[in-house]
Amino acid sequence: DAGVIQSPRHEVTEMGQEVTLRCKPISGHDYLFWYRQTMMRGLELLIYFNNNVPIDDSGMPEDRFSAKMPNASFSTLKIQPSEPRDSAVYFCASSWRRARGSGANVLTFGAGSRLTVL
């Protein structure tokens, strides 16, 4: 398996532009997570899906952020309009859910998308 695949790896855009980040999870995984890494907050959970359904989006900073998972093999994170404070590395991760008591979900992360908003 190629692992979790994210694109683009690097994105430089100007304030006000729309940004779309893409993720292909590992086949067979039923959980998909979007995280953002910043110096201040570390790895911050934005939203996660189970079986393509958004479960918790309480980490999404504001309405400018949206995420979709139209099928089991693809997800997008969109920022519209983008702002300089959105500059960060965005990670997608996937996992399969273990039965309660049999261990923690072990997430497999993609390599990340580094976003710079000028």
Next chain:
Amino acid sequence: DQQVKQNSPSLSVQEGRISILNCDYTNSMFDYFLWYKKYPAEGPTFLISISSIKDKNEDGRFTVFLNKSAKHLSLHIVPSQPGDSAVYFCAVYSGNTGKLIFGQGTTLQVKP
């Protein structure tokens, strides 16, 4: 309202010595506690975990200790090697939700 805190942004140790990374959490209801390691330009990778019903788990040079009364987690690396230089994230896991919440990360530098 950060549920997981790593209060030391960085740590530097000499090769061969012990590295101790620390993590504090606020909620007693988490089921598992995990450590992830991250190299530059890569995604984090799973390192080791511990169940909430245990107080120690060992895997080679890596040992995780859990002190539930203090809500404190630590990772010991013995002996430390230059290849261990990376950012280490602790994370807490809730079996109810299936999600992982991470701390801010600690950058470990192991000097040859």
